[in-house]
Amino acid sequence: xxxxxxxxxxVVGSGDPADSVGVGLVAAGWSLLRLGDxxxxxxxxxxxxxxxxxxDLVVHARYPPLCRQRMDLTNLTAEQWHAACDEPLEAxxxxxxxxYEPLRAAGGTIVYxxxxxxxxGGDGFAPFAGAAEGLRVLAKSLARxxxxxxxxxxxxxxxxxxxxxxxxxxxxAEANSLHDPPLGRVPDLSDEVSLVVDALTTNAFAALxxxxxxxxxxxxxxx
Amino acid sequence: xxxxxxxSGLLEGTVAIVTGAGQGIGEGIAAALAAAGAGVVIAAxxxxxxxPAAEAIRARGGQALFCRCDVTRRADxxxxxxxAxxxxxxxDLVVHNAVSPPxxxxxxxxxxxxxxxxxxxxxxxxxxxxAQAAFDELRANGGALILxxxxxxxEGSGHLPLYGAVKGAQRxxxxxxxxxxxxxxxxxxxIAPVAWTPALDTATAANPTLxxxxxxxxxxxxxxxxxxxxxxxxxxxxxxxxxxxxxxxLAVDGGRYLGL
Numbered sequence: 001x002x003x004x005x006x007x008x009x010x011v012v013g014s015g016d017p018a019d020s021v022g023v024g025l026v027a028a029g030w031s032l033l034r035l036g037d038x039x040x041x042x043x044x045x046x047x048x049x050x051x052x053x054x055x056d057l058v059v060h061a062r063y064p065p066l067c068r069q070r071m072d073l074t075n076l077t078a079e080q081w082h083a084a085c086d087e088p089l090e091a092x093x094x095x096x097x098x099x100y101e102p103l104r105a106a107g108g109t110i111v112y113x114x115x116x117x118x119x120x121g122g123d124g125f126a127p128f129a130g131a132a133e134g135l136r137v138l139a140k141s142l143a144r145x146x147x148x149x150x151x152x153x154x155x156x157x158x159x160x161x162x163x164x165x166x167x168x169x170x171x172x173a174e175a176n177s178l179h180d181p182p183l184g185r186v187p188d189l190s191d192e193v194s195l196v197v198d199a200l201t202t203n204a205f206a207a208l209x210x211x212x213x214x215x216x217x218x219x220x221x222x223x
Numbered sequence: 224x225x226x227x228x229x230x231s232g233l234l235e236g237t238v239a240i241v242t243g244a245g246q247g248i249g250e251g252i253a254a255a256l257a258a259a260g261a262g263v264v265i266a267a268x269x270x271x272x273x274x275p276a277a278e279a280i281r282a283r284g285g286q287a288l289f290c291r292c293d294v295t296r297r298a299d300x301x302x303x304x305x306x307a308x309x310x311x312x313x314x315d316l317v318v319h320n321a322v323s324p325p326x327x328x329x330x331x332x333x334x335x336x337x338x339x340x341x342x343x344x345x346x347x348x349x350x351x352x353x354a355q356a357a358f359d360e361l362r363a364n365g366g367a368l369i370l371x372x373x374x375x376x377x378e379g380s381g382h383l384p385l386y387g388a389v390k391g392a393q394r395x396x397x398x399x400x401x402x403x404x405x406x407x408x409x410x411x412x413x414i415a416p417v418a419w420t421p422a423l424d425t426a427t428a429a430n431p432t433l434x435x436x437x438x439x440x441x442x443x444x445x446x447x448x449x450x451x452x453x454x455x456x457x458x459x460x461x462x463x464x465x466x467x468x469x470x471x472x473l474a475v476d477g478g479r480y481l482g483l
Contacts, residue, residue, distance in 0.1 A: 013420070015289065029414055041336075062365065072403060073351070073354055073358075073399075073400065074358050074467055075405060076351070076353075076355070081351045082348070085347055085351070085392075085396075086343050086344075086348055087341060089347065089388070089389075089392055090339055090340065090343055093339055093388060094336075096331050096332075097331050100330075100331070100332040101332075101428065113447070116393050117399065119395070119398075119402075121395065121397075121399040121401060121402050121470060122398075122399050122402065123399065123400025124399075124400040124403065125254075125399055126395075126396050126399035126400055126403060127351075129395035129396065129398065129399040130347055130350075130392040130393070130395040130396040130399070131347075131392060131395070132395060133349070133391050133392055133394055133395025133396075134388045134389060134391045134392030134395065135377050135388065135391075136391060137375075137376055137377070137378075137387050137388055137390070137391025137392075137394075138331075138379070138384060138387065138391070138414070139379070140378060140379025140380075141375075141379035141380050141381060141383075141387040141388065142253050142331060143379070143386060144379055144380070144381030144384075145384055146330075147379045151463065153398030175401075175402065180475060184374065185357035185433075185468075189419070200263045212378065212469045223315065223344070
């Protein structure tokens with residue numbers, strides 16, 4: 001593990017949950033680099049961080065606005081489909097590819113933040129669910145591939161409210177559970193979710209990789 | 224058609240499109256659907272295997288026609304739907320099986336943009352094409368959509384990380400579509416198979432220990448046959464027998480994957 005004083009995190013994605021998790025990581029002492037919803041490719045990363053030699057943490061939460069809009073699949077145009085599913089999936093894959101060398105240099109960690117709809121499905125959010133579930137499974141594949149490079153990879157499933165407008169998020173939660181969150185609240189992104197992300201980079205979790213954690217107050221209990 | 228004994232008549236009067244049906248699992252599923260009584264559109268990119276696959280079904284007394292179809296092209300998928308309607312006047316089932324060959328094992332940092340784009344196009348864009356093109360007919364007939372995913376889309380793959388990602392994406396799509404289309408009476412399910420296919424033939428030829436390792440991890444002790452092991456499960460998911468199932472993934476792999 002890299003000493004705390006040198007920890008550098010790249011957080012990718014515009015708005016929440018990227019913004020709030022980034023705030024929490026700064027509060028926990030991380031040096032933060034940010035990318036928004038810009039096109040992700042090798043050149044993007046190289047241009048954004050020309051002097052970057054290592055990364056201790058990459059947090060992916062890049063889901064452009066069209067992902068987060070409720071849309072019936074039968075009414076989507078080809079352009080909307082691409083923007084809401086194929087492009088975000090491709091960008092998340094490219095981010096992993098671009099981050100490999102700086103993560104390997106640091107023995108770093110990459111965490112994909114995904115909405116509940118990824119593993120549970122979401123009426124009106126098929127493109128978002130497809131892209132996000134692809135990235136959740138990608139995390140497992142990367143963990144298998146990169147373990148010997150001392151890179152650990154995880155996915156964290158969050159409550160839909162971390163990504164969606166309140167009315168849509170409430171509908172998703174209602175569709176997925178007969179119960180209220182056992183902890184009585186949806187976790188705060190900057191105060192609680194960021195702590196989980198931070199913890200995953202520490203020696204306490206050195207033997208953990210490829211994990212799919214659900215950090216939603218206990219609403220979704222798969223398996 | 225004794226190899227599909229017990230399924231005869233289950234799908235009588237129904238019509239299916241199977242993408243990637245010129246070989247491997249798609250061909251096996253098409254054969255099983257036809258043996259159960261369905262008229263089948265063999266939607267395949269290559270006439271040199273699509274035509275023989277359709278002819279083989281007809282030679283056994285089934286109903287099938289070949290339609291050239293590149294699933295990354297919406298117009299081709301529309302043409303497959305039109306072919307079903309022109310030949311049989313209805314469409315009850317779409318099985319999306321076609322996939323771009325994943326190629327040799329490679330870590331994600333060594334995969335080029337073109338390969339990423341092609342895998343996504345055949346796995347997620349193609350689901351969009353199939354779903355949109357077929358929805359009206361599926362809704363009218365209380366039909367079904369079946370996606371061929373993979374155990375790699377559930378547990379990830381160290382050898383084929385890109386393949387695992389796009390197959391995982393299909394599971395996110397199927398669950399969402401199951402929710403979206405359930406009120407319309409359209410069911411959406413998936414099969415995660417392990418079976419002998421040209422792709423597996425190639426992989427085992429390149430890696431001589433692969434077959435024994437795979438068998439060692441398979442409780443039933445053999446690798447599946449596309450027609451007699453995978454096909455009947457597709458028939459089940461297409462039939463009234465599974466009328467209360469949607470959003471599910473059935474691992475049909477001899478018990479290799481037990482994580483569901």
